[in-house]
Amino acid sequence: MPVVTIASPKGGAGKSTAAVILGTELAHAGAAVTMIDCDPNRSLTLWSDQGDIPPRIQVLSDVGESDLIKTVKQHDQDGSIVIIDLEGVASRLVSRAISQADLVITPMRGTTLDATIGVRALQLVAEEEEALDRSIPHAVVFTMTRNIRSKQHNGIEASLREQGVDIIDPSLIERAAFAALFEFGGDLRTIPPQGNMETAQANAQGFAEAVYARLRGEAGESAA
Amino acid sequence: MSERKAFSIDVGGLKSRPKQSDARTIAKTDKAGEKHGFIDREPKAKRGRKPSPRTGQVHAKVLPQVQAQIAAEARRRGTQQGVIIEDAWELYCEQHGITDED
Numbered sequence: 625m626p627v628v629t630i631a632s633p634k635g636g637a638g639k640s641t642a643a644v645i646l647g648t649e650l651a652h653a654g655a656a657v658t659m660i661d662c663d664p665n666r667s668l669t670l671w672s673d674q675g676d677i678p679p680r681i682q683v684l685s686d687v688g689e690s691d692l693i694k695t696v697k698q699h700d701q702d703g704s705i706v707i708i709d710l711e712g713v714a715s716r717l718v719s720r721a722i723s724q725a726d727l728v729i730t731p732m733r734g735t736t737l738d739a740t741i742g743v744r745a746l747q748l749v750a751e752e753e754e755a756l757d758r759s760i761p762h763a764v765v766f767t768m769t770r771n772i773r774s775k776q777h778n779g780i781e782a783s784l785r786e787q788g789v790d791i792i793d794p795s796l797i798e799r800a801a802f803a804a805l806f807e808f809g810g811d812l813r814t815i816p817p818q819g820n821m822e823t824a825q826a827n828a829q830g831f832a833e834a835v836y837a838r839l840r841g842e843a844g845e846s847a848a
Numbered sequence: 849m850s851e852r853k854a855f856s857i858d859v860g861g862l863k864s865r866p867k868q869s870d871a872r873t874i875a876k877t878d879k880a881g882e883k884h885g886f887i888d889r890e891p892k893a894k895r896g897r898k899p900s901p902r903t904g905q906v907h908a909k910v911l912p913q914v915q916a917q918i919a920a921e922a923r924r925r926g927t928q929q930g931v932i933i934e935d936a937w938e939l940y941c942e943q944h945g946i947t948d949e950d
Contacts, residue, residue, distance in 0.1 A: 655857040715887065720877055840861045
């Protein structure tokens with residue numbers, strides 16, 4: 625089963641939020657999901673401790689550099705989609721997690737700082753593709769976006785597209801419901817209402833469907 | 849508002865490739881990472897012995913042969929001399945009915 629690595633050396637880019645949204649939406653759609661928490665800040669573990677873990681999801685905590693590959697190998701074969709959440713830092717653990725991925729997702733806010741640092745993850749993917757002599761599908765998802773996008777965001781997105789980077793559509797919009805997942809645990813169907821839950825669920829589902837299409841090889845082949 | 853289309857997953861359609869995990873692949877991966885500053889950042893275990901919880905001190909002068917015997921017994925057991933004194937104190941307390949509350 626496929627392994628999705630959520631990677632960016634930039635902290636606060638929305639990696640753990642993207643991981644929880646993706647994991648809970650895929651599980652809601654019927655998939656078994658194993659979420660591997662490799663972040664020393666234990667964001668996924670904090671989420672899983674806040675409430676009942678939704679059906680079909682298991683969370684593995686405190687997985688480090690020495691046991692990541694063994695853990696992925698074990699769960700890659702047990703029929704579940706594996707999602708790896710990493711710390712926002714340029715570490716060897718990140719490069720190893722990328723080597724095991726069927727899809728690398730780099731969350732990025734639409735700011736120059738996020739783009740400048742986030743692009744390092746894309747450069748690392750390219751380097752590993754060359755070193756390992758195989759293609760590693762990868763995509764960027766913009767996070768914490770607003771309905772009216774800034775010029776900066778539009779410019780960054782256009783620049784990435786020009787370079788052949790696969791951009792996941794829809795982006796993850798800044799929503800109270802997404803932040804509340806870490807307050808209440810569970811998923812977007814079990815937390816107390818936070819703003820417009822229907823649009824939050826539609827946004828999350830749209831994101832998960834776009835990732836699912838890439839895991840089926842139906843979308844998102846980058847031109848690079 | 850229009851009804852959202854149900855999203856369901858057919859796991860049979862998911863693509864996964866065999867992952868290489870041999871030492872050579874890991875070494876290549878690590879080298880590729882290092883070129884871009886993705887280096888080992890695992891916390892390192894502290895070197896040296898752990899601090900002893902025995903921070904109390906007694907000020908005792910004993911007869912030379914008693915000192916030699918305590919030292920020999922501690923060496924034989926592979927402990928600090930303080931442990932021998934603690935054991936002796938425990939026996940003393942038992943014999944004299946001294947408890948922690950006393």
